[in-house]
Amino acid sequence: xxxxxQPSEVTAVExxxxxxxxxxxxxxxxxxxxxxxHDGGAPTFLSYNALDGxxxxxxxxxxxxxxxxxxxxLLQELQMKDSASYFCAYSTPLVFGKGTRLxxxx
Amino acid sequence: DVKVTQSxxxxxxxxxxxxxxxxxxxxxxxxxxxxxxxxGLGLRLIYFSYDVKMKEKGxxxxxxxxxxxxKERFSLILESASTNQTSMxxxxxxxxxxxxxxxxxxxxxxxxxx
Numbered sequence: 001x002x003x004x005x006q007p008s009e010v011t012a013v014e015x016x017x018x019x020x021x022x023x024x025x026x027x028x029x030x031x032x033x034x035x036x037x038h039d040g041g042a043p044t045f046l047s048y049n050a051l052d053g054x055x056x057x058x059x060x061x062x063x064x065x066x067x068x069x070x071x072x073x074l075l076q077e078l079q080m081k082d083s084a085s086y087f088c089a090y091s092t093p094l095v096f097g098k099g100t101r102l103x104x105x106x
Numbered sequence: 107d108v109k110v111t112q113s114x115x116x117x118x119x120x121x122x123x124x125x126x127x128x129x130x131x132x133x134x135x136x137x138x139x140x141x142x143x144x145x146g147l148g149l150r151l152i153y154f155s156y157d158v159k160m161k162e163k164g165x166x167x168x169x170x171x172x173x174x175x176x177k178e179r180f181s182l183i184l185e186s187a188s189t190n191q192t193s194m195x196x197x198x199x200x201x202x203x204x205x206x207x208x209x210x211x212x213x214x215x216x217x218x219x220x
Contacts, residue, residue, distance in 0.1 A: 030205035030206070031205055031207065033206075033207065033208070033209075042196065042211040042212060042213050042214060043149070043198075043209075043211050044211075045208045045210070048207045048208060050207070087148060087149065089149075091205050091206035091207070092205050092206045093137075093139065093151060093154045093162070093164065093206060094151070094154075094198070094200070094206045094209055095151060095165070096141075096148045096149040096151075098147060098148035099148045
C-alpha cells in the first residue's frame with residue numbers, strides 16, 4: 001500500500017535542533033517534500049528532495065534516502081515561531097503524512 | 107506570488123444539500139488538488155486534476171465529485187452533504203512537469219454539515 005509515517009508530536013527547546021523523521025511506502029515515488037502549517041493557516045512549502053542527500057535552506061534542511069524510503073526535516077536554531085505542524089509528502093500526486101506537531105518551549 | 111483563492115472561509119450546510127466549493131488560482135498551473143483535513147489524519151487527497159476537463163480520484167473520493175471547465179478553476183461538489191463530511195477543505199495547485207515538487211494552498215474552507 002501507500003503510506004507515510006512520522007511522529008505525531010515533538011517538543012524542543014528554543015535555540016536547539018530538532019529532527020522530524022518520515023518513512024514512506026509507495027509503488028511510485030518521485031520525491032519527498034515538507035510543508036509547514038501554523039494553526040488556522042494554509043500549508044506552506046518548505047523543501048523538496050528528488051535525489052538522495054541533504055538540501056539546506058537557511059535554518060531548515062531536508063534529507064532523503066531513497067534506498068531506505070526515509071527522509072527527515074532538520075530545524076536548527078529553533079524559534080518560538082517554528083511551533084507548527086510539519087508534514088512530509090511524496091509525489092506524484094501529493095500524498096501527505098498525518099503530520100508532526102512541533103512545540104518549541106522557552 | 108501564487109494566489110489560490112477559495113470562495114468561502116466558513117460554510118454551514120444542511121444534510122442532503124448539494125454543496126459547491128470553488129477554488130481559483132492565478133498562476134496558470136496545470137495541477138490542481140482538493141484535500142480534506144481532519145485532526146490527527148493529516149491532509150487526505152480527494153481528487154486531483156492534471157489539466158482542464160481531466161480528473162483523477164484520490165484516496166477518499168466517495169461522496170464527492172469535481173469539475174474543471176477552465177484551467178484556473180477547480181470545483182469540489184458534495185452531491186448530498188452528510189455530517190461526516192464536516193471538515194476543513196483545502197485546495198492546492200502546482201506547476202506541471204510530472205512530479206509535484208511544490209504546491210500552493212488556499213486558506214481553506216471550513217464546512218459544517220448539520
